[in-house]
Amino acid sequence: MNKAKKTAVFALCVALAFTLSFLETLIPINIGVPGVKIGLANMVVLAALYLLDKRAAFAISMIRILISGLLFTGAFSLLYSFTGGILSFFVMLLAMKSKRLSILGVSVLGGAVHNIGQIIVAAIVMQTPRIVYYLPVLLISGAIAGIAVGVVSKIVVERLIKIDFNKKD
Amino acid sequence: MKKFGVKKGDIVAFAALLGVAALIFCALYFLAPKGNTVKIEVASQTVATLSLEEDTVYNVEIGGKTTNTVEIKDGKVSVMYADCPDKICVNHRAISKSGESIICLPNKVVISIEGEKTEVDGEAL
Numbered sequence: 418m419n420k421a422k423k424t425a426v427f428a429l430c431v432a433l434a435f436t437l438s439f440l441e442t443l444i445p446i447n448i449g450v451p452g453v454k455i456g457l458a459n460m461v462v463l464a465a466l467y468l469l470d471k472r473a474a475f476a477i478s479m480i481r482i483l484i485s486g487l488l489f490t491g492a493f494s495l496l497y498s499f500t501g502g503i504l505s506f507f508v509m510l511l512a513m514k515s516k517r518l519s520i521l522g523v524s525v526l527g528g529a530v531h532n533i534g535q536i537i538v539a540a541i542v543m544q545t546p547r548i549v550y551y552l553p554v555l556l557i558s559g560a561i562a563g564i565a566v567g568v569v570s571k572i573v574v575e576r577l578i579k580i581d582f583n584k585k586d
Numbered sequence: 587m588k589k590f591g592v593k594k595g596d597i598v599a600f601a602a603l604l605g606v607a608a609l610i611f612c613a614l615y616f617l618a619p620k621g622n623t624v625k626i627e628v629a630s631q632t633v634a635t636l637s638l639e640e641d642t643v644y645n646v647e648i649g650g651k652t653t654n655t656v657e658i659k660d661g662k663v664s665v666m667y668a669d670c671p672d673k674i675c676v677n678h679r680a681i682s683k684s685g686e687s688i689i690c691l692p693n694k695v696v697i698s699i700e701g702e703k704t705e706v707d708g709e710a711l
Contacts, residue, residue, distance in 0.1 A: 512599075522596030529603050550614055553607040560603045571591070 418582060426469070426582060430477045431484075434461035438485035450551050452497075452535050453558045456528050456566055458485070462506065463524055463570040468582050471510055478502050496542070501534035520574060524567030528559035621684035621701035624663050626656060629694040638663070638682070638699065646695055653693040663688070663697060 418426065437457035446453050458481055465474035482502045486495040509527040512518045518526070532555035540548045626634040626646060634644055638661050646654040654675065655667035662680035670692035678688045687698035 515595075517593065517595035518599060519591050519593045519596050521592055522599045525596065525600050525603065549610065553611040553614075556603055556607040556610075560600055564600070 431480050434458040434481035450554045455562045460570045467574045497535045497538050500538045501531040504534035505531035520571045521567035525560050525563035528563030532559040621699035623700045627696040
């Protein structure tokens with residue numbers, strides 16, 4: 418990709434991820450456990466992992482978290498989001514490289530690990546290990562959300578793979 | 587399944603996550619702190635607060651008639667007698683952990699264990 422195209426594609430991905438984050442704030446999910454969410458923005462990160470490269474996907478994820486954190490959830494929750502985001506990114510990367518999982522499994526692991534990251538930070542920040550009581554619920558909800566996100570990501574990747582984003586032109 | 591190209595690893599990953607969640611759930615359940623007081627309520631009114639450490643027998647009386655007999659023994663609470671026909675509370679296993687309860691619906695009796703709080707105050711993640 419030449420520089421102009423790269424800039425355009427990256428910006429598009431960040432904008433898309435950010436829009437999905439916004440969309441998610443409009444969907445109220447209240448099952449009594451904080452931290453349960455779909456993780457729509459992870460679709461973009463997944464697609465970027467498969468279609469672009471790992472550095473691009475990581476950058477998109479981090480910029481998305483920064484912008485949506487500052488706009489929607491407040492600066493403090495950035496700590497949660499960054500930990501969850503970074504942890505989930507590296508697990509997804511490893512899962513993808515292992516070739517043993519399809520994009521569905523990668524997404525499921527990403528969703529669950531994101532929640533584990535948040536729980537760890539929450540336990541440290543609030544100084545209460547009791548917060549692990551939420552972990553079973555968050556693991557299962559993360560895995561289920563991961564299936565949904567994974568299915569959509571797969572459909573997206575299958576269609577966009579025809580465009581070779583990495584070709585030199 | 588085939589259409590979506592699900593790999594064996596995907597199913598393994600999902601199953602592993604469910605397994606870990608179940609494991610943590612069980613671990614937390616069995617390691618739950620023991621409570622220290624027994625609260626007996628009749629129609630949402632607390633009628634007695636007893637210590638879990640002392641072995642006693644308490645009769646719940648409604649209108650001068652004993653409706654339920656609660657026994658505290660070896661740090662466990664059970665219902666020995668109930669005048670209601672269903673006997674759900676009598677057949678309920680003995681409770682000892684904080685947050686557990688035995689409820690007798692016909693008599694509106696709620697026996698619950700208090701003490702160490704198990705719930706975490708919710709804070710948005």
